Amino acid sequence: MHDTKISIAVRDDLVTWQKLNVVAFLASAVAARFPEAIGEPYRDAGGRSYLPILGQPVLILAGSADALAKGHRRAVERGLELAVYSEGMFRTGNDADNRAVVAALPTDALDLVGIATRAERKEVDKAFKGLKLQA
Secondary structure: OOOEEEEEEEEOOOOHHHHHHHHHHHHHHHHHHOHHHEOOOEEOOOOOEEOOOEOOOEEEEEEOHHHHHHHHHHHHHOOOOOEEEEHHHHHOOOHHHHHHHHHOOOHHHOOEEEEEEEEEHHHHHHHOOOOEEOO
16 A cells, blocks of 8 residues: 555546546646656566556546535645646647646636645545545
C-alpha cells in the first residue's frame, strides 16, 4: 500500500470525451509535479520497451460543481498541491491559453470541471470527501 493517494475528480455532468480529456490533463500534472510517482519502463516478452506510467493507482471520482468546489476549498485549506481544469479550458488549444483562462478567474470562481492531487492518503480523503468513485 502507498502512503500517498492520487485522486482526480471530475464534474459528473460532463460528456464522456470531456471527462477523459480532463482526466488525461490532470494525470499529466500529477506526473509532472511528482516524478517519483512514475514507475519503471515496461518491457514485453519480445523485448520491446514501453513508456513508464504512474506507479500507483489513480482514483477517478465524480461530483457536482458544488462538490468539486468544496473539494478544492478543503484541499487548499489543507495545503495540498492541486491541478485544476476550468471549464473555459475546453475552448482553448494550447497551454498558454489554458493558463490565461485560470489566471483570469478569482479562486472562488474557477468554474472547475476537474481537480487532482497527490498527497498523504488521509488528507486526500478528507479534502475529497463527498465525491464518489466514477462509474
